[in-house]
Amino acid sequence: MQIDAVLRPRDTTPWKDENPAFGVAFKLPGQNVGDAGYFQWAAQAVDYTHAEWKGYGRLQVFVCPTPAIAVMMTAAQVAEGNQWRRKFASDQAARKSARFWAQVAPADGVMSAEDRERDARKWWNEINNMSGDAEVQARSEGFGSAFERSQRQGIVTARSMMRLLGQLNVGELMPAEQHGWSLLRSGHVLWSQEQGVRNKWSLHPRLASR
Numbered sequence: 001m002q003i004d005a006v007l008r009p010r011d012t013t014p015w016k017d018e019n020p021a022f023g024v025a026f027k028l029p030g031q032n033v034g035d036a037g038y039f040q041w042a043a044q045a046v047d048y049t050h051a052e053w054k055g056y057g058r059l060q061v062f063v064c065p066t067p068a069i070a071v072m073m074t075a076a077q078v079a080e081g082n083q084w085r086r087k088f089a090s091d092q093a094a095r096k097s098a099r100f101w102a103q104v105a106p107a108d109g110v111m112s113a114e115d116r117e118r119d120a121r122k123w124w125n126e127i128n129n130m131s132g133d134a135e136v137q138a139r140s141e142g143f144g145s146a147f148e149r150s151q152r153q154g155i156v157t158a159r160s161m162m163r164l165l166g167q168l169n170v171g172e173l174m175p176a177e178q179h180g181w182s183l184l185r186s187g188h189v190l191w192s193q194e195q196g197v198r199n200k201w202s203l204h205p206r207l208a209s210r
Contacts (some may be wrong), residue, residue, distance in 0.1 A: 014197035
């Protein structure tokens, strides 16, 4: 088994451990990783905490960046991308449908290929407009849009994931507001660039200490 890095503090005095060290796994989950890939990534980080690392034994592991980055795209970026994809898919489907019917239908002169393409476009636009139901539902639940609801749910999922992983000896290495680069576990700052070590935290994996 290999891990990306093992880091040791230059000044060990503030730390609770005699020889503090921790592992770091650098991985950026893709924006479309899906639930299966997301949880496989989390399970791999937990696997690292069970390994006996040469010269270190078992280590707590911190992932960088935080997995929440996968759900923290701005609304403008996603909306723009979705709008382009919908338009592209609609145009391509309409043209494909028109070409198909122009080939298989009898040439009776009743409906031209252009008319068929126009009808196909209308049909696909009606399908795309069904997404409006999701907007209505999201706003009835107090969200500004369906995208905002999706983002909020994604962030809650990411935070819940990191709180659970914190109980399994996996934390985050990330920049935090007013702290600079920080080591977090279950949402708590263990060390930060601005404030140093907090509360004499131990970096040894916790076992049977719940």
